Amino acid sequence: MLDFDPEAMVMAVQDGVLEHVQLERGVFRGRIVHTAAPASRIDWGSYALSVLARGDLSPEMVTITLGLGGCGDWRAHGQAAANGDMIVFPEGGELLIALPPKAQWLSVQVPRARLEAAGLALGRCLDGSARRMAGVINHGLRQTLVDLAPVLAPPAHSPRFDDAAVAIAHDELLASLFGELARRGSASDTGAALSPGERWRVIRRAEAFLENRADPSVRIDDLCVAACTSLSRLERAFHETFGTSPRRYLMLRRLAAVRRELLRGEPQQSITDIATRWGFFHLGRFSQEYREHFAERPSQTLQTQRAVPASTHLA
Missing domain, CATH: 1.10.10.60 (Homeodomain-like)
Incomplete structure (x- = not known):
C-alpha cells in the first residue's frame, strides 16, 4: 500500500471496519503487515502523513493498540496521547485516533479469555469503554519488537515465515506485553504475598x-x-x-x-x-x-x- 486508498485501508485492523481521512497535504505512503495465529491477530503499520482513523473494531476480540512512534502527539478519543502509550478497546469497541506524521503503530487482538487467564484486570476497558495507559512501551518491550520484527513486519519482498514461527512470535510479544501490564499492577491480586x-x-x-x-x-x-x-x-x-x-x-x-x-x-x-x-x-x-x-x-x-x-x- 503506497498511495492513499481508503478502500485498501478499511481492513487496516483485522476484522474491523475503519474509515481513514488524510489530514495533511502531500503524497501518502503507508504499509501494513497482517499476521494471524490461532488465538491472536497482529497488525503492524506505518503512515508517512497524519491521518484520522475511526470505526468499529473486532466484535470478537479485545483490541490493544500501541503507538510506536510518530512526529508529534497522538489524539485518542479527543485526548492527547504520545508515543509509547497503549489503548485497550473491548470487543466491538469504537476507535477514533488521529495519528501524527510518520506514525508507526501496532494493533494486537486477543480473546478476552487470554487476558482473564493471565489475571489481567484492565478496568473499565473491559466494561465497554476504551482505556489509555501511558508509557507502556519501555526499553524491554521495544527490544522485543526489534527481535520479532523479522516475523511480524518483514521487509516487503522477503520470504514470509511459516505458521509455527508466526505463532511463536505472537506468543512472545504477548508474554512481554502481559508481563509489563502485570508489573504495572493491573492484576487483581497485586500486593498479596505468596506463602x-x-x-x-x-x-x-x-x-x-x-x-x-x-x-x-x-x-x-x-x-x-x-x-x-x-x-x-x-x-x-x-x-x-x-x-x-x-x-x-x-x-x-x-x-x-x-x-x-x-x-x-x-x-x-x-x-x-x-x-x-x-x-x-x-x-x-x-x-x-x-x-x-x-x-x-x-x-x-x-x-x-x-x-x-x-x-x-x-x-
Whole structure:
C-alpha cells in the first residue's frame, strides 16, 4: 500500500471496519503487515502523513493498540496521547485516533479469555469503554519488537515465515506485553504475598506443565492456567525461586534447546534453522545472548561437536 486508498485501508485492523481521512497535504505512503495465529491477530503499520482513523473494531476480540512512534502527539478519543502509550478497546469497541506524521503503530487482538487467564484486570476497558495507559512501551518491550520484527513486519519482498514461527512470535510479544501490564499492577491480586507453600505449588505446577511440552511455543496464559495462578503471582513466584521472570525463564529453556541440538552436530541442520525453529528470529540478538550465556558462539559449539570423531560419539 503506497498511495492513499481508503478502500485498501478499511481492513487496516483485522476484522474491523475503519474509515481513514488524510489530514495533511502531500503524497501518502503507508504499509501494513497482517499476521494471524490461532488465538491472536497482529497488525503492524506505518503512515508517512497524519491521518484520522475511526470505526468499529473486532466484535470478537479485545483490541490493544500501541503507538510506536510518530512526529508529534497522538489524539485518542479527543485526548492527547504520545508515543509509547497503549489503548485497550473491548470487543466491538469504537476507535477514533488521529495519528501524527510518520506514525508507526501496532494493533494486537486477543480473546478476552487470554487476558482473564493471565489475571489481567484492565478496568473499565473491559466494561465497554476504551482505556489509555501511558508509557507502556519501555526499553524491554521495544527490544522485543526489534527481535520479532523479522516475523511480524518483514521487509516487503522477503520470504514470509511459516505458521509455527508466526505463532511463536505472537506468543512472545504477548508474554512481554502481559508481563509489563502485570508489573504495572493491573492484576487483581497485586500486593498479596505468596506463602512458601503456595510459591512451591505454583513452581511445581508450572514445571510439570513445561516438562510435558516438547515444542517451543508456550503461551504465558496457558502457563498461568497450569499453575492455577495469575501472571502477577507467577512472576513473583519465579523471581523468588529462580531470580528471573517467567518469560526469561522460557527464553532460557529455548536457548538450552538450541544448544542441545547444536551439540548433536547434525550435518543437515544450520544454526539459522535451529534458532528460528526455537523462536529466535533476530539472529544477531540470538548470537549475542548465546555467547553471553554459554561463553562461546553458536558456530563454535557446532564446529567443536562436528570435529569430534564418530568413534567418540559412540563411546
